[in-house]
Amino acid sequence: AQKVTQAQTEISVVEKEDVTLDCVYETRDTTYYLFWYKQPPSGELVFLIRRNSFDEQNEISGRYSWNFQKSTSSFNFTITASQVVDSAVYFCALSEARETSGSRLTFGEGTQLTVNP
Amino acid sequence: DAGVIQSPRHEVTEMGQEVTLRCKPISGHDYLFWYRQTMMRGLELLIYFNNNVPIDDSGMPEDRFSAKMPNASFSTLKIQPSEPRDSAVYFCASSLRQSYNEQFFGPGTRLTVL
Numbered sequence: 001a002q003k004v005t006q007a008q009t010e011i012s013v014v015e016k017e018d019v020t021l022d023c024v025y026e027t028r029d030t031t032y033y034l035f036w037y038k039q040p041p042s043g044e045l046v047f048l049i050r051r052n053s054f055d056e057q058n059e060i061s062g063r064y065s066w067n068f069q070k071s072t073s074s075f076n077f078t079i080t081a082s083q084v085v086d087s088a089v090y091f092c093a094l095s096e097a098r099e100t101s102g103s104r105l106t107f108g109e110g111t112q113l114t115v116n117p
Numbered sequence: 118d119a120g121v122i123q124s125p126r127h128e129v130t131e132m133g134q135e136v137t138l139r140c141k142p143i144s145g146h147d148y149l150f151w152y153r154q155t156m157m158r159g160l161e162l163l164i165y166f167n168n169n170v171p172i173d174d175s176g177m178p179e180d181r182f183s184a185k186m187p188n189a190s191f192s193t194l195k196i197q198p199s200e201p202r203d204s205a206v207y208f209c210a211s212s213l214r215q216s217y218n219e220q221f222f223g224p225g226t227r228l229t230v231l
Contacts, residue, residue, distance in 0.1 A: 033217045035219060037222075043206065043227075044222060044223075044225065045208065045222035047219040047220075050217060050219055052217060091160065095217070097217075104148075104162070104165060104173075105220060107160045109159050110159060110160075
């Protein structure tokens with residue numbers, strides 16, 4: 001069975017601080033996909049990034065960066081120079097490669113990030 | 118292109134009433150997912166469809182819940198009879214077939230059962 005754990009329930013930082021959101025996953029598959037979604041106060045779920053299990057290169061997109069370490073089964077998300085608009089709940093998710101399941105996702109519990117001015 | 122469309126956005130009903138939530142997936146997407154989000158349980162997958170056929174409904178909480186997908190562009194989630202504990206935000210999402218494809222979520226329906 002697959003599982004995603006986001007141990008940090010809530011994080012509060014002051015604007016311009018860097019913040020890292022942790023994600024640890026469990027799966028028996030060798031091929032799988034990891035995702036991060038953002039849920040701002042307005043409620044919608046917004047896709048941020050996808051990473052496949054064969055690609056351990058870190059990725060940077062503006063102030064966002066992701067660190068995928070297969071050895072520790074972690075896929076952490078860092079926001080550099082945080083801004084108030086980054087305040088949201090962030091979800092990590094896992095999709096196993098199955099012909100009949102499409103992109104069925106297992107979500108973590110989410111981390112509520114609050115960035116204070 | 119339009120994203121996933123859900124209606125209504127908000128629904129307030131009384132216990133015992135029937136509730137029907139609607140979803141229009143993104144055109145061309147093979148998979149449709151229904152989720153429920155609550156503070157206590159987080160995001161739960163209720164059921165998902167592939168090419169209009171239900172694949173896994175193990176997340177449907179009780180027989181009071183049912184879902185249909187009569188065609189590729191429409192799905193419903195029905196609760197009959199509704200109970201206060203069904204109060205939650207219900208999301209519909211769709212994706213292309215491959216498991217590496219991200220799911221695109223609708224705006225959600227906030228259901229309140231009094």
